[in-house]
Amino acid sequence: MSNRSIAGVPLSYIGNRLFTFFLTVLIAASVIWIIPRLSPVDPAEAMLGRMAAGAGFVENADQILVDLRARFGLDEPLWKQYVVYLKNLMVFDFGVSVANFPTPVSQMLAAALPWTLGLMIFSVLIAFVIGNAAGAFMAWQETPRIWKIAIPAAMVFTSIPPILSGLLLMWLFAAQLEWFPLTGSYGLFETPGLNWEFILSVIRHGTLPALSIVVVTFGFWALGMRGLMTTVQSEDYVQLAKAKGLRPRYILYRYMIRNAILPQVTAFALKVGLLVTGQILVERIFSYNGMGKLIYDAILNQDFAVIQGASYIVILMTAASVLIVDLIYPFIDPRIRHGGGQ
Amino acid sequence: MADATGMGGVVSDADEKAARRRAKRLKRFDSPWMNPKLLTGAGIIVGILLFGLLGRFLWDPELVFIGSAPLNLPPVGFENLRGEPGSPAHPLGTQSSGRDMLALMIVGAPNTLFIGVIASLIGMTIGILLGFSAGFIGGRTDDVIRVLSDVMITIPPLMVLIVFQTSIGEIGILMMGVLLSGFMWQSPTRLIRAQVLSMRQSGYVRMAKLSGASTFDIMFKEMLPNLVPYLFGSFIAIATTAIVTAVGLETLGLGPQRVPTLGRVIYEAIDSAALLRNMWWWWGIPTALLATMFVGLLLVNLGLDEVANPKLRKV
Numbered sequence: 001m002s003n004r005s006i007a008g009v010p011l012s013y014i015g016n017r018l019f020t021f022f023l024t025v026l027i028a029a030s031v032i033w034i035i036p037r038l039s040p041v042d043p044a045e046a047m048l049g050r051m052a053a054g055a056g057f058v059e060n061a062d063q064i065l066v067d068l069r070a071r072f073g074l075d076e077p078l079w080k081q082y083v084v085y086l087k088n089l090m091v092f093d094f095g096v097s098v099a100n101f102p103t104p105v106s107q108m109l110a111a112a113l114p115w116t117l118g119l120m121i122f123s124v125l126i127a128f129v130i131g132n133a134a135g136a137f138m139a140w141q142e143t144p145r146i147w148k149i150a151i152p153a154a155m156v157f158t159s160i161p162p163i164l165s166g167l168l169l170m171w172l173f174a175a176q177l178e179w180f181p182l183t184g185s186y187g188l189f190e191t192p193g194l195n196w197e198f199i200l201s202v203i204r205h206g207t208l209p210a211l212s213i214v215v216v217t218f219g220f221w222a223l224g225m226r227g228l229m230t231t232v233q234s235e236d237y238v239q240l241a242k243a244k245g246l247r248p249r250y251i252l253y254r255y256m257i258r259n260a261i262l263p264q265v266t267a268f269a270l271k272v273g274l275l276v277t278g279q280i281l282v283e284r285i286f287s288y289n290g291m292g293k294l295i296y297d298a299i300l301n302q303d304f305a306v307i308q309g310a311s312y313i314v315i316l317m318t319a320a321s322v323l324i325v326d327l328i329y330p331f332i333d334p335r336i337r338h339g340g341g342q
Numbered sequence: 343m344a345d346a347t348g349m350g351g352v353v354s355d356a357d358e359k360a361a362r363r364r365a366k367r368l369k370r371f372d373s374p375w376m377n378p379k380l381l382t383g384a385g386i387i388v389g390i391l392l393f394g395l396l397g398r399f400l401w402d403p404e405l406v407f408i409g410s411a412p413l414n415l416p417p418v419g420f421e422n423l424r425g426e427p428g429s430p431a432h433p434l435g436t437q438s439s440g441r442d443m444l445a446l447m448i449v450g451a452p453n454t455l456f457i458g459v460i461a462s463l464i465g466m467t468i469g470i471l472l473g474f475s476a477g478f479i480g481g482r483t484d485d486v487i488r489v490l491s492d493v494m495i496t497i498p499p500l501m502v503l504i505v506f507q508t509s510i511g512e513i514g515i516l517m518m519g520v521l522l523s524g525f526m527w528q529s530p531t532r533l534i535r536a537q538v539l540s541m542r543q544s545g546y547v548r549m550a551k552l553s554g555a556s557t558f559d560i561m562f563k564e565m566l567p568n569l570v571p572y573l574f575g576s577f578i579a580i581a582t583t584a585i586v587t588a589v590g591l592e593t594l595g596l597g598p599q600r601v602p603t604l605g606r607v608i609y610e611a612i613d614s615a616a617l618l619r620n621m622w623w624w625w626g627i628p629t630a631l632l633a634t635m636f637v638g639l640l641l642v643n644l645g646l647d648e649v650a651n652p653k654l655r656k657v
Contacts, residue, residue, distance in 0.1 A: 024493045031502055036509035159640035161586045163593055164629045167608070167617075171626070175617050182617075270495070274583070277500040281590045285612060299508055299594060307508050311501040319496050 009330040021323040026086075028315040032308055033085050037078070043304065044068040047098065094309030099301035105309040108294060113313065115185055116290035119206055120279055123213040124268075131218035132264060135225025136257050139233065142248045151222065158219025163281040166212035170285065173208060180208050183287035209286045213279055217271075224267050228260035235259075262333045269325040273318045280314070374652070380645025386638030390451055390631070397448030405432075405442035406449050406602050413440050417623050435623040437607075438614050443627055450602040451631055453515055454585060457603070460519025461584035462577050465526030469576070472527065473534025474561050477542065488535070491528040499525035499587050507596040515598050522587060526580040533576055534569065541565050571650035575643055582639045589632060604628040 004011045036043070044065050052061075069075045072095070073084055088094070094105035134151045137143045157165065174182040186192065187201040232238060233256065241251045283292025291310055298306035397403075405411055417435040418428040428435055434443035476487040503521060507513070513521070541547055550564050591597040592605025593612065611617075611625035 020489060020492050023489065024496045027493055028497045028502070031497075032505045035502075035506050039509045039511075041509070156637050156640070159582060159636040160633050161589060161636070163590065163608075164633055167612075167625055167629055171617055171622060175620070273496060273498040274586070277498045277587070277590060280500070281593060284594065295504065296594060299504070299596065302508065304508060307505060311505050314501050315497055318498055322496050 013330065014327065017323055017326045021319050024319045024322075025316060028319075029086065029089055029312060030082075032311050032315075033082060036304065036308075042074075044072065044074055046302075050098070089312060094312070095305040097298075097303055097306050099298070099303040099306070105305050108306060109291075109309055109313055112289060112291050112294045112310075115288060116279065116283065116292070117317075119209055119213075119283070119288065119290060120276065122206070123210040123217075123279070124275065126210065127214045127217040128221055128264075128268075130214065131221025132225045132257070132261055134218060135222035136229055136252065136260070138222065139226045139229030140252055140256070141233075142252075155219035155222055157216050158223065160216050161281070162213045162216050162278040163285060165216045166209065166282045166285050169208050169212050169215075181205050185289040205288075209279075209282050209288055212282055213275075217275065217278075220271060221264060221267070224264055225260060228263060229256060232256045232260045262329075265325060265332070266329055269322040272321045272325075276314055276318055374649045377645050377648050379641045379648065383638045383641025383643070383645055386634060387455075387642065390635055390638070391455065394448055394452035394455075397444075401444055401448055402442075403445055403449050405445035407441065409440040411436045411440045411442045413438055414621065416621075417443070417627075420623075423620055434627055435621075437610065437616075437621070437624045439610075441602075443623060446602050446607055447604075447627060447631055450604045450607055450628065451635070453598075453601055454588065454604045454632070455635070457515055457519045457522065457588045458581035458585040460516060461522035461526050461588075462581035464520065464523035465580050465584075466530055466573065466577050468523070468527035469530025470534060470573070472531045474538060474565075476531065476535040477538025478557065478561065484535075487531065491531045494525065495528040495532070497525070500590050503587070503591050504594065504596065507591065512599055513597070515601055515603070518588060518591075518598055519584070522584045525587070526584055529580060530573070530576045533572060537569055537572060538565060541568065571646055575646040575650060578639055578643045578646065582636065582643070585635070585639075604632050608632075 006014065047068055048061060048065055066075075073081055076084070092106045092109075094109070096102045097105050097108060100108065134154070137147055138151050170182065173179045181187070181204060185202065185205050186198060187205070190198045190201045192198055238251060238255055241255050242248075246255075280290075280292035280295060282288070283290045284296040287293055291314060295307060295310045297303070298310065411432055412429075413436060414422055414424070415426060415432050415436040416422040416428045418430055418433050420428050420435075432442050432444065434447065436442050437446075472487050472491070476484045499522060502525070506521065547560060547564055550560050555564070588597060588603070589605035589608075592603055593609045595609050595613070597603065597605060599606070605628075607628045608625050611621070611628075614624075616622075616624040
């Protein structure tokens with residue numbers, strides 16, 4: 001209960017958030033380590049089986065089994081394996097891919113991550129802006145009637161997972177109308193780099209995946225914003241602003257939205273997990289070069305090291321986003337900073 | 343007064359009775375539980391359930407088996423790429439391995455709902471127990487439960503389930519629900535804890551305490567009834583999340599493999615390039631059914647929100 005603080009934010013708050021973050025990552029990492037150990041399948045034997053399936057016959061199978069176990073540390077006691085696993089996680093060492101032997105898993109993840117992050121930031125920002133605008137207009141008294149009907153109608157999609165909207169958009173705009181490419185994240189004949197053709201190609205390929213996420217997520221922000229706006233509307237300062245004769249539009253932007261939007265940022269922390277996994281599924285149907293395709297290919301190839309590494313990275317990403325939101329929030333909302341923390 | 347005009351008394355009595363009946367009827371429709379969102383949503387969900395339950399008797403569920411019907415037939419009134427017309431024997435068409443789409447929907451839709459209900463029921467039970475303990479006992483117990491639910495709410499269930507499925511393998515529908523419930527207790531726990539904390543300060547709880555009611559009575563007789571709309575809302579919300587996660591897992595080719603679920607049908611459609619072969623009915627029908635289901639669940643949830651939060655009600 002120290003009173004020390006950074007720019008008004010109590011240190012105990014920051015410490016708390018950091019503790020939760022590390023605990024989340026530790027528990028998640030432990031769970032994805034324990035689960036495969038509950039399986040009756042011996043990974044070394046599985047690997048040998050794969051070899052035998054390819055070659056028909058494997059000489060010195062017993063010796064290879066022993067070697068494989070030693071190579072992957074499977075002959076060590078469990079606690080030692082666990083410690084080594086945690087140590088490797090800290091330097092993002094997930095071993096090598098079985099399907100793309102001997103590419104390190106971390107290298108494959110590093111190639112996929114920018115695509116996923118790029119698509120996510122892009123679609124989340126668009127959904128956030130559209131959603132909050134829609135929510136604000138839904139609650140605002142001066143909104144034209146048509147919008148008050150149109151916006152809630154569009155929000156019916158809120159509850160649909162992005163993979164379903166993705167399928168619909170893909171069928172309509174890629175398979176039927178052929179306005180956008182069906183799959184991939186850039187054209188086959190483009191050379192990745194900072195040239196216009198490549199950038200245009202990336203945008204064209206990214207439009208449908210991003211759109212399928214935006215259509216179904218903006219309603220979440222809109223709903224939250226509507227609730228916050230109805231609370232703000234009855235506040236004294238809004239009444240005063242009206243009494244002063246300020247223009248309604250000015251009141252909407254400067255008085256109402258500015259105050260209502262801040263708690264929306266924290267709603268992101270609750271939603272981020274679903275957003276990330278929803279996007280992974282969208283990437284899988286569009287064969288987008290991100291984590292989704294990586295995970296799906298790994299499932300098909302039973303490439304367990306990749307699945308484990310990718311799961312860890314996705315969980316880390318989610319936990320880190322929550323941590324960042326939690327840490328930034330007191331700085332952007334002075335009410336939290338000076339209101340006693342709770 | 344009734345003595346003075348004997349007849350009038352009888353008439354006004356009947357009138358009064360009718361008026362009271364009318365008022366009662368109006369009141370029944372005036373109840374927050376009768377709001378249009380809740381009714382529409384519940385109607386949709388009940389409709390899907392009936393479709394699944396009655397469908398088993400009106401249609402042959404054996405048609406879900408591979409090779410039980412001709413291949414790649416379109417729905418009635420359409421033609422597939424080979425120019426074959428749809429046949430009334432398979433009104434919603436068939437897919438590439440000779441399964442009847444209508445039968446797949448009849449068997450698959452209740453399975454998908456069932457997964458959500460199981461996950462939600464178990465999740466709610468854990469949530470109620472933990473939420474009440476955290477709010478009531480406080481102290482260390484509260485700290486542990488709060489941190490644990492904060493931690494678990496961040497971990498995306500899909501990733502852990504992918505790891506589980508790829509290393510353990512094949513699971514059934516019930517097991518799927520049970521696994522999902524491990525990720526569904528956090529939000530009810532937080533919600534109930536917050537409500538219990540605020541209710542503890544309220545007059546009637548203090549009154550009950552002063553009059554010597556046991557902790558159990560206070561929790562389940564005084565507090566729980568007030569939480570009902572929240573509990574229903576939470577139940578629907580986590581059932582939705584569970585179904586979304588289950589469908590996600592199924593579209594990756596994981597999840598229950600031996601029984602048809604809507605997600606599994608979509609997976610097979612994507613996997614067989616149904617989009618390119620223009621077999622829209624294959625992925626489109628389960629997608630539409632799932633979308634209807636989610637819209638129904640959302641409407642129920644919004645309706646319950648109105649019950650719990652009078653501010654949202656329209657005047």
